[in-house]
Amino acid sequence: MTDKERGPRERMVFSAAQLIRRDGVAATGMRDVVAHARAPRGSLRHYFPGGKEQLVNEAVDWAGRYAAGRVARFLAGMPEPSPSRLFAAMAAQWIDEYGSAGFEAGGCPVAAATVDCSEAAESTREAAAAAFARWTAPVARALADMGVPAARAEPLATLMISALEGAILIARAERDVRALTTVTRELGPLLDAAATPRS
Amino acid sequence: MTDKERGPRERMVFSAAQLIRRDGVAATGMRDVVAHARAPRGSLRHYFPGGKEQLVNEAVDWAGRYAAGRVARFLAGMPEPSPSRLFAAMAAQWIDEYGSAGFEAGGCPVAAATVDCSEAAESTREAAAAAFARWTAPVARALADMGVPAARAEPLATLMISALEGAILIARAERDVRALTTVTRELGPLLDAAATPRS
């Protein structure tokens, strides 16, 4: 999560994602991004000739890849994986961050890009859709591996991500992780039941 | 849904909600709002001395009340109400709009305000939290009336709204109602099962 000697270009994408998830796309200026990334402003045009739209799209793309990577790591570190445990791990990432660092860091950058750019920048909308897809895929694959029938793996993965994104929204508004813990508790049994069709 | 001889003040709040849910808060200018509402720009300061923040807060408030009102009307028009049918009706409102009018109108204004203002305007964050609460309350009450145990009524209502908000996000990004129909189908059985603890 730290800078760790990445190039200026990568730092800018990373900083853009952080600022977007906190303030939204429109409220995030390119000058803010370079300042946050401690990157030279003169390089903005050089690395992102497509302007702000390109920078935002790459930030969304980065966020989608990051989310997918987290899912893989959750699964790798799980001795006895189950659908409810996977969902709990995904939600716990947010519960833990809000609990330890507060709500200042904001929500999901993909959600922010969807809200701010869906009707204005077609390419950003596509980037957000791609990010959601890249995030859903490993979840669905994991569910299938856990015994969820193939036909229900992807729908359930969509349900998981929908509930998580919505709970993040409510948690931010309430400044309380209640919504996140609630959906974890209420959705878990349903998910596990789908993994064992015959009991 | 039409203007129908409301006063200029109310029209501005209504227009603000419409523009916010489409473009986000930051991208919605006050000049856009008065133009969309065909209201006199000179009245902006008069009706909303608190500036943009007040206008946004009232739009969020209006959206919360509107959502709560819709829930009541769904229930009133339902011969044999059940949790799954209520959720299906809530989701169908979005599925129908996206199917008939396209995605141009945008998503949920409360979600947009949460994403854009949570870390910048405390009062708007509170307005969003209040809107979610006002929306959740009638849903929870309806669930309790349908036989859901009191302790689970509100958590399930939160789950319903979380899943709905998340599915709206995904549907907008994908320009496809798939996510909305999916959560409706997958969440229904769980909701109805909670209404009949003993079968």
Place this chain on the structure above:
DNA sequence: GCCTGTCTATGACAGTCGTCATACTAGAAC
């Protein structure tokens, strides 16, 4: 040496934003 390409630095551009100051109209109160 020179040349070339990548990267950086800086300032200016035109546009938009929310806000505010000022002045005008209409109508009711008395």
Place this chain on the structure above:
DNA sequence: GTTCTAGTATGACGACTGTCATAGACAGGC
């Protein structure tokens, strides 16, 4: 009539925004 108030109209202000033009730094190739 006058006075007061709600509502409207208009223009300007400073502070941004994203974009762009221009120039400089600094390497590697030859």
